[in-house]
Amino acid sequence: MVARIPADVEMPDKIFANLNARQVAILAVTGVLAAWVYLITDGRLPVPVLAAIVLPVIACGCALALGKRDGLGLDRVAVHAFAYLRRNRKLVTAEEGVPEPPAWCRVRGRLPGALRLPVRAIREDGVLELAEGGTAAVVQAGTVAFGLRTQDEQAALVGVFAGWLNSLDTPVQILMQARPVDLSSLADLIEGTAGRLADPALEQAARQHAQFLTELGDTRDLLTRDVLIVVRHDGSEQASSWKRGPRRTARRDSSSAIVTRRAEEAVRSLLTLGVHASVLGADDVRDLLVRSLSPRRAEPVGIARPDEPITRGEGTR
Structure with a gap:
């Protein structure tokens, strides 16, 4: 049938x-x-x-x-x-909402709205605590040269991938993200190490390659592609359950353990396809969120963790 x-x-x-x-x-x-x-x-x-x-x-x-x-x-x-x-275009971080101005205050235009981010916090193990309740983990995966495989190999890859999809009991998001690439740091590294090469011909070739990378970055919009798999665990808790308390803390820890186990299972399933994958840690997840929220802006430098003191370096104002 x-x-x-x-x-x-x-x-x-x-x-x-x-x-x-x-x-x-x-x-x-x-x-x-x-x-x-x-x-x-x-x-x-x-x-x-x-x-x-x-x-x-x-x-x-x-x-x-x-x-x-x-x-x-x-x-x-x-x-x-x-x-x-x-929708309000001006948003500010206010968990309790933007209060109304007093009666004696005249406001021109609209008040800024409250910024509601989907992620509440990033745990030390890289698990995201979602604002609407539940947790999520991000897996970064590579790719496989599917077109270069034989017909039998392609059928085997499709079968293994279909088996992983059929084994899922929760929603999983597969995201293809393109982000710009900056080759200036690589060109500076090659330029700095070219002078220490023993052969003058190698030094000249290294400097020419660094110049080529610089010109390529100045004349082209270079992009790299990341394959991300977001695994979630919704559970029964809602956004109000993220308040403090020993029972709610235990629920968050349990949800984090469940979503971490599911992410590791996804990594093992992808390894059978010949796809290298890994679960992103806290720093990698933070960088991913920064790139997603502001893809065309420079990433902030020197973000302190919650338990680290903030110091001022020399020459800063």
């Missing part, structure tokens, strides 16, 4: 003329609105004027119901755009 499963298992059901319920509702509302405009005019407007009023309404309704943008319906795109325009 063969059962065909569509590629998009979340595709809404078609209820009429190959249209889903959302599209039928939008077209019905558009038709009712066009009929209402026609009835209230009651022949008092010329046909060209009536057509100029009704046709744009029908066109907008059909576009919202049938149009798509990057696989997403235009009605949902419009809803997301409206929510984005209403």
